[in-house]
Amino acid sequence: xxxxxxxxxxxxxxxxxxxxxxxxxxxxxxxxxxxxxxxxxxxxxxxxxxxxxxxxxxxxxxxxxxxxxxxxxxxxxxxxxxxxxxxxxxxxxxxxxxxxxxxxxxxxxxxxxxxxxxxxxxxxxxxxxxxxxxxxxxxxxxxxxxxxxxxxxxxxxxxxxxxxxxxxxxxxxxxxxxxxxxxxxxxxxxxxxxxxxxxxxxxxxxxxxxxxxxxxxxxxxxxxxxxxxxxxxxxxxxxxxxxxxxxxxxxxxxxxxxxxxxxxxxxxxxxxxxxxxxxxxxxxxxxxxxxxxxxxxxxxxxxxxxxxxxxxxxxxxxxxxxxxxxxxxxxxxxxxxxxxxxxxxxxxxxxxxxxxxxxxxxxxxxxxxxxxxxxxxxxxxxxxxxxxxxxxxxxxxxxxxxxxxxxxxxxxxxxxxxxxxxxxxxxxxxxxxxxxxxx
Numbered sequence: 001x002x003x004x005x006x007x008x009x010x011x012x013x014x015x016x017x018x019x020x021x022x023x024x025x026x027x028x029x030x031x032x033x034x035x036x037x038x039x040x041x042x043x044x045x046x047x048x049x050x051x052x053x054x055x056x057x058x059x060x061x062x063x064x065x066x067x068x069x070x071x072x073x074x075x076x077x078x079x080x081x082x083x084x085x086x087x088x089x090x091x092x093x094x095x096x097x098x099x100x101x102x103x104x105x106x107x108x109x110x111x112x113x114x115x116x117x118x119x120x121x122x123x124x125x126x127x128x129x130x131x132x133x134x135x136x137x138x139x140x141x142x143x144x145x146x147x148x149x150x151x152x153x154x155x156x157x158x159x160x161x162x163x164x165x166x167x168x169x170x171x172x173x174x175x176x177x178x179x180x181x182x183x184x185x186x187x188x189x190x191x192x193x194x195x196x197x198x199x200x201x202x203x204x205x206x207x208x209x210x211x212x213x214x215x216x217x218x219x220x221x222x223x224x225x226x227x228x229x230x231x232x233x234x235x236x237x238x239x240x241x242x243x244x245x246x247x248x249x250x251x252x253x254x255x256x257x258x259x260x261x262x263x264x265x266x267x268x269x270x271x272x273x274x275x276x277x278x279x280x281x282x283x284x285x286x287x288x289x290x291x292x293x294x295x296x297x298x299x300x301x302x303x304x305x306x307x308x309x310x311x312x313x314x315x316x317x318x319x320x321x322x323x324x325x326x327x328x329x330x331x332x333x334x335x336x337x338x339x340x341x342x343x344x345x346x347x348x349x350x351x352x353x354x355x356x357x358x359x360x361x362x363x364x365x366x367x368x369x370x371x372x373x374x375x376x377x378x379x380x381x382x383x384x385x386x387x388x389x390x391x392x393x394x395x396x397x398x399x400x401x402x403x404x405x406x407x408x409x410x411x412x413x414x415x416x417x418x419x420x421x422x423x424x425x426x427x428x429x430x431x432x433x434x435x436x437x438x439x
Contacts, residue, residue: 324365
């Protein structure tokens with residue numbers, strides 16, 4: 001079922017059929033890219049100040065909103081609406097501070113070949129698309145997405161795959177962009193097939209905002225393709241509870257039912273979700289839909305994002321409202337992606353108050369202060385740091401299931417036993433004696 005506002009937008013676009021609304025390619029083709037269409041579809045007039053500034057802003061940072069995401073905007077409270085703020089350009093985007101950077105995370109400097117960012121030892125970021133379903137106003141990659149919509153050709157993708165192939169320490173590949181799910185299913189299948197040919201690639205991750213802004217992209221065809229390449233981990237990007245709709249729930253259900261572990265990466269945005277009550281509602285709704293809150297990002301120092309940034313203290317306040325007050329798996333890790341390519345740095349409330357040689361002083365979420373007695377002697381019993389001569393069980397291979405006994409032994413597929421024989425059974429003794437005579 002679609003809402004009355006969605007039906008109205010659908011009719012305004014092309015007098016369209018109801019079935020068109022849930023066609024993800026139709027949604028992309030009819031993305032809203034100009035002010036006149038925006039106003040016509042929502043049956044509103046934006047304030048004159050915004051109208052005057054619109055062309056100036058979009059000459060640098062274009063607008064593109066899927067009809068679906070547009071339909072979520074609350075036109076009765078336009079300028080305070082979190083959907084509007086994340087999708088509609090405002091003049092503050094042209095304010096570039098001295099501390100702003102076009103590439104704040106130094107992804108280009110850590111790029112050994114086009115499309116690959118290799119920052120952490122055992123994993124890489126693989127940018128396989130510069131195209132998104134919509135242009136998020138808070139995007140950290142504004143230098144790539146929106147300015148130049150493009151899909152890297154196979155030649156460039158193969159250079160990235162070749163780099164991964166020649167770098168055995170890489171066990172985890174994160175596909176991002178742009179949005180990998182904006183590629184055709186066939187093309188994405190080819191990329192993942194090539195990655196799965198590399199023995200040392202254990203995990204493929206995909207970062208996508210389609211469950212938020214284009215949930216109809218999560219088709220049965222896409223699901224069946226992804227299942228061929230397990231293990232695949234998928235991270236979504238919900239920032240506000242209002243983004244979780246019946247359509248997004250359906251998309252998340254399809255992914256979860258297909259066996260994909262789901263995570264969510266939110267960005268802390270001033271005026272959008274910088275409120276403990278909003279974030280608690282969001283993480284609860286995510287968990288209910290089998291999506292684990294993964295990261296809460298401090299807004300990056302990308303150009304034109306200063307109006308979205310909050311003090312670090314706001315993120316700490318939000319974590320204080322979650323830790324101990326809700327399930328542990330509902331609490332995301334609050335991180336600052338360090339400028340200059342330093343990577344994600346976790347920032348937490350201070351629960352360790354003090355410590356001495358053998359005691360630590362801690363506080364809990366209620367403010368209760370406790371002490372924890374550490375062992376008087378640790379080194380002699382556990383580890384002398386001499387790994388070469390370690391006499392602990394340093395076997396890192398998978399354990400073998402070889403100790404089943406009793407009925408469990410007969411039920412186990414890995415054990416060849418077909419019967420259990422009591423000790424000193426006369427018949428089996430006689431059989432064993434006969435076998436010895438024959439030899």
